Structures are given as structure tokens and as C-alpha cells.
Amino acid sequence: MGGKARSLMDKVDSRDARIGIVGLGYVGLPLAVEFAEAGFSVLGFEVAPKKAEAVNRGESYVRDVPSAKLAPVVKSGHLTATLDFDRLSDADAICICVPTPLNKTGDPDVSYIMSVTESLSKTIRKGQLVILESTTYPGTTRELLLPALTESGGLKIGVDFFLAFSPERVDPSNPVWKIRNTPKVVGGITAACSEAARALYSTIIENVVVVSSTEAAELTKLLENTFRSVNIALANEMAVVCDKLGVDVWEVIEAAATKPFGFMKFTPGPGLGGHCIPVDPHYLSWKMKTLDYKTRLVELASEINAEMPRYVVEKAADMLNQHDKPVKGSHVVVIGVAYKRDTDDTRESPALDIIQLLIGKGARVSYHDPLVPSLRHEGPEMESVELTAERLAETDLVVIVADHSEIEYELIRDSGVPILDTRNVLRRLSETPAVAVATSR
Ligand SMILES: NC(=O)c1ccc[n+]([C@@H]2O[C@H](COP(=O)([O-])OP(=O)(O)OC[C@H]3O[C@@H](n4cnc5c(N)ncnc54)[C@H](O)[C@@H]3O)[C@@H](O)[C@H]2O)c1
Numbered sequence: 001m002g003g004k005a006r007s008l009m010d011k012v013d014s015r016d017a018r019i020g021i022v023g024l025g026y027v028g029l030p031l032a033v034e035f036a037e038a039g040f041s042v043l044g045f046e047v048a049p050k051k052a053e054a055v056n057r058g059e060s061y062v063r064d065v066p067s068a069k070l071a072p073v074v075k076s077g078h079l080t081a082t083l084d085f086d087r088l089s090d091a092d093a094i095c096i097c098v099p100t101p102l103n104k105t106g107d108p109d110v111s112y113i114m115s116v117t118e119s120l121s122k123t124i125r126k127g128q129l130v131i132l133e134s135t136t137y138p139g140t141t142r143e144l145l146l147p148a149l150t151e152s153g154g155l156k157i158g159v160d161f162f163l164a165f166s167p168e169r170v171d172p173s174n175p176v177w178k179i180r181n182t183p184k185v186v187g188g189i190t191a192a193c194s195e196a197a198r199a200l201y202s203t204i205i206e207n208v209v210v211v212s213s214t215e216a217a218e219l220t221k222l223l224e225n226t227f228r229s230v231n232i233a234l235a236n237e238m239a240v241v242c243d244k245l246g247v248d249v250w251e252v253i254e255a256a257a258t259k260p261f262g263f264m265k266f267t268p269g270p271g272l273g274g275h276c277i278p279v280d281p282h283y284l285s286w287k288m289k290t291l292d293y294k295t296r297l298v299e300l301a302s303e304i305n306a307e308m309p310r311y312v313v314e315k316a317a318d319m320l321n322q323h324d325k326p327v328k329g330s331h332v333v334v335i336g337v338a339y340k341r342d343t344d345d346t347r348e349s350p351a352l353d354i355i356q357l358l359i360g361k362g363a364r365v366s367y368h369d370p371l372v373p374s375l376r377h378e379g380p381e382m383e384s385v386e387l388t389a390e391r392l393a394e395t396d397l398v399v400i401v402a403d404h405s406e407i408e409y410e411l412i413r414d415s416g417v418p419i420l421d422t423r424n425v426l427r428r429l430s431e432t433p434a435v436a437v438a439t440s441r
Contacts, residue, residue: 020091158190187217271350273339328362336402
């Protein structure tokens with residue numbers, strides 16, 4: 001191992017290394033706090049002044065990082081946020097956690113990564129480690145970052161500076177799997193790059209898994225999320241199949257899940273949401289298209305999942321019809337508009353499409369979500385309504401989309417209003433299991 005790598009690792013060991021986190025969002029802010037709590041001096045780089053100011057006041061805007069956790073590390077001087085990208089040269093190790101959405105045509109939008117890369121190309125210096133954490137297509141680190149960082153200053157990769165990819169695996173609101181106990185995969189451009197990245201993350205993560213290249217690390221993330229997309233699509237398709245056959249899909253899934261091997265339980269729902277599962281498979285498909293290969297299974301899964309909000313609205317219309325009511329003019333209350341339970345994140349949430357489709361058919365739609373006080377999609381801003389017996393008495397249909405734990409489901413159940421329960425939350429309330437498992441003694 002060369003001198004620069006050795007001295008970087010010594011600084012990491014002694015916690016003298018200064019860490020830069022670029023992008024203080026759902027991924028970057030928890031990571032910044034974790035490094036700060038481990039005793040490092042952390043500088044967070046943001047483009048949104050409001051976020052930088054909030055961090056510097058010790059006020060969190062990310063649900064998984066309570067202000068009570070953020071404030072002490074800000075107060076002790078271990079974490080500071082800045083808008084000044086010239087200060088990138090102050091950091092010994094830099095983790096990039098900027099968004100990687102899709103553009104209007106559904107292709108990868110790596111403009112945020114490119115913008116950070118441009119700043120880095122002006123500030124990169126000897127001894128620095130740069131790690132990309134944003135989910136992206138295989139080849140991004142080597143094809144976009146590496147040339148930009150080597151061309152400008154003539155620095156040699158693996159000797160003068162170090163570059164790696166390490167996918168973020170944060171699962172917002174997961175009470176068990178946090179940064180520290182979720183294994184982290186790293187892949188460097190050279191062995192020294194991997195080793196430097198491994199040493200850095202080992203200070204805050206129990207198990208760091210080194211793979212042989214940046215491409216392997218990039219693909220690992222895409223496999224994980226595509227695996228979820230494909231299996232959720234299968235569960236969603238099974239829900240449609242069961243509906244047509246008059247069979248309870250939840251009972252079938254629970255029964256299948258009693259098999260102790262060869263089956264992994266996934267559940268159907270109103271459609272995919274969040275920044276990852278609906279987006280990441282497109283990064284893979286797009287890359288493979290450039291290599292003249294169509295990822296058929298991956299694309300079909302995305303299609304099936306994308307159709308679910310429309311399916312939910314069809315079911316809603318059927319239920320209203322059964323009660324002699326047209327969709328037009330009916331009062332529909334959507335419960336939970338975040339993309340999944342116990343988060344306040346509405347990005348790509350299927351609730352947005354469901355609300356829009358119902359409004360398009362003339363329904364009078366309101367929503368209740370204790371974690372999302374207001375919602376802006378297409379059309380005017382909506383505000384979460386209180387869930388009361390009086391409101392339910394005026395409601396024609398309730399559609400449960402996100403099954404937050406703090407919602408009063410008993411009130412909904414006991415109101416007698418027809419309920420379209422896309423999460424099977426009411427079954428969970430009842431004592432009756434979907435399948436009764438009898439064991440012989
Ligand atoms: N949210 C998740 O659960 C999750 C999980 C795993 C991986 N990821 C991946 O991590 C990456 C970040 O996701 P996120 O959910 O944290 O996004 P986010 O939108 O919550 O946060 C990104 C932050 O980066 C800032 N930003 C944008 N451009 C910037 C720039 N040029 N310089 C500095 N800051 C900039 C934004 O203002 C924002 O605060 C994405 O690639 C995403 O796919 C997210």
C-alpha cells in the first residue's frame with residue numbers, strides 16, 4: 001500500500017480524517033450524523049440553503065434523524081453544513097449522496113452526479129478518497145467520475161487519490177436495520193481504493209463487504225432493488241389472478257410462506273413508490289439498451305407495478321357500483337399518501353396517481369395522513385383531513401393506501417363505510433389469521 005493510502009487510513013483510524021458528505025437528504029444526513037457521532041469532523045455540502053441552515057441550527061427534516069440526535073453533533077462542532085463547494089478540498093474522504101431520478105422520458109438523470117463531479121474536478125487533491133453512494137447504472141464511477149478527476153490535475157488513481165462506489169442501503173423507518181448493522185458493499189477502481197473505502201466505513205458499520213470493481217458494487221444495488229421490483233410485481237399479478245378466481249390472495253401468500261425453503265414472502269399493494277424501487281430498474285434497462293440487450297423481465301415487472309394504481313381505481317369504482325353509487329360525486333377518503341408505512345416520503349407514491357385518477361373520474365377526494373400534512377401533485381395543494389366519525393359518516397368509500405401504524409383503523413372499520421384495503425391492514429387488526437397452521441404434537 002502506497003504512502004497516500006497509508007496516511008489516509010491512519011487519519012481514519014485516529015478520527016483525524018475530515019469527512020465531506022455531498023447531499024444532505026434521506027441518505028446523506030443520517031450518514032453525516034453517524035460519522036459525526038463516531039468522532040469525525042464532518043462537513044455537509046448542500047445546494048438547498050434551507051436544508052444547510054436547518055442542519056446548522058440542529059433541526060432535522062429527515063424523519064429517521066430526530067433533532068435530538070442531530071443537535072448534539074452540531075453543537076459539539078462535529079457536523080457543519082455549507083453551500084461552499086470550494087471547501088471540498090478540506091475533506092479527506094467525500095461521500096456523494098445526491099439524487100439520481102429519471103428524466104421526463106424515463107431515462108437516468110445523472111445531472112446531479114455530473115454537477116458534483118464538476119466541483120470535485122476543480123478541488124481534488126492528493127490523498128483524497130471519493131465514494132459515490134447514489135444509485136446509478138453500472139459504469140458511472142469509472143466512465144463519468146474517473147476521467148473528470150484524473151484529467152484536470154494529472155493525479156494518479158490508486159496512488160494520489162482513491163475512488164470507489166458503495167451503494168446506500170438505508171431503509172427509512174426500519175426499526176431494526178440501521179446504518180450500523182446493515183452490511184455495506186464497496187468496490188474501488190483499484191485495490192487500494194477498495195481498501196481505503198473499507199477502512200472508512202468500518203468505523204461506523206459492523207460488516208463491510210468488498211467486491212472486485214466499482215461495476216460489481218453498482219450492479220449489486222441494482223440487483224437488490226430489481227429483485228424487489230420483480231417479486232412485488234409477481235405478488236401484484238397474483239392479486240389480480242386471485243381476484244378473478246375469487247380467492248383471497250393474502251391467504252394464498254401466507255400459506256405459501258409456511259414453506260420453510262424456496263419461497264420468500266412478498267405482498268401485493270397499490271403500486272410502487274419512493275426514490276428507489278420504481279426508479280432503479282430503469283437504470284439497469286437503460287444501460288443494457290446501450291449494449292443492445294432488452295431486460296424483458298425487469299421491464300415487464302415495472303409495467304405491472306406501474307399499472308397497480310389504475311387497478312386500485314377500477315376496484316374502487318366497482319365497490320361504489322356495488323353500493324349503487326357512481327364515482328362521480330362520491331366522497332372518497334384516501335388513507336396514507338406516503339409511499340410506504342411510517343414514512344413521510346411521498347416521492348413516486350402510488351397515492352398521488354390514485355388521487356389524480358379518482359379526481360379525473362369526478363370523485364370528491366380528500367386524504368388523511370398524520371405524517372403528511374399537505375400534498376402537492378398535479379392540481380391544487382391538498383391538506384390532510386382529520387379522521388372523525390362525522391367525516392366517515394359523509395364518506396362513500398375509504399381507500400387504504402399506506403398503512404401507517406398511528407392510524408385509527410378501528411374507527412374506519414367500525415364506521416360501516418365500504419373499505420378498499422390495499423394493504424390488508426384490517427385483517428391484521430382482527431384476531432383471525434389468514435391461514436390457520438395446526439402443528440401435530
Ligand atoms: N431514500 C432512500 O431510501 C434511498 C435508499 C437507498 C439509496 N438511495 C439513493 O441515494 C441517493 C440519494 O437519495 P436521497 O433519498 O437521499 O435523496 P434526497 O433528495 O433526499 O437528498 C439528496 C440531497 O442532495 C441535495 N443535492 C442535490 N444536488 C446537489 C449537489 N449538486 N450538491 C450537493 N447537494 C445536492 C438535495 O438538495 C437533497 O438534499 C439516490 O441515488 C437514491 O437513489 C436512496
